[in-house]
Amino acid sequence: MPRYIDVTLDKPRRLRFDVNALSTLEKALTVPLGEIVVQLRRVSVNTLITCIQVGLLHEERNLTPDRVGNMVQAYFDRDPANDFEALARVVSDALEASGIVKPDKDKGAAAGPLAET
Numbered sequence: 001m002p003r004y005i006d007v008t009l010d011k012p013r014r015l016r017f018d019v020n021a022l023s024t025l026e027k028a029l030t031v032p033l034g035e036i037v038v039q040l041r042r043v044s045v046n047t048l049i050t051c052i053q054v055g056l057l058h059e060e061r062n063l064t065p066d067r068v069g070n071m072v073q074a075y076f077d078r079d080p081a082n083d084f085e086a087l088a089r090v091v092s093d094a095l096e097a098s099g100i101v102k103p104d105k106d107k108g109a110a111a112g113p114l115a116e117t
Helices: 019-029 032-041 045-055 065-078 085-095
Strands: 004-008 011-015 100-106 109-112
Touching: 004 065, 004 085, 004 109, 011 045, 011 085, 011 109, 019 032, 019 045, 032 085, 045 065, 065 085, 085 100
Parallel strands: none
Antiparallel strands: 004 011, 100 109
């Protein structure tokens, strides 16, 4: 099972969260992983951009939030079906693909680390 999710932003990309990326994400957002998952459900722009930035660091170490914001805008502009919730779902799927975040059966979204399955 791949530990990444393919997404086309400015170009085809692979969103991947390993343990180091998740640690970087927690530091950047100053909240634990479980709260990050909750923030994604609330459709937080900052959380989404930071998650994408960290999830792409394995491809491009020098990504800035502004650059990621431009990628996200390109995603929205390319197809009217591409909306914020769809992109948040892609991020959630990538978090689940890490094997650290388990799916929430009740909500159909990531539930946080070590959630019951």
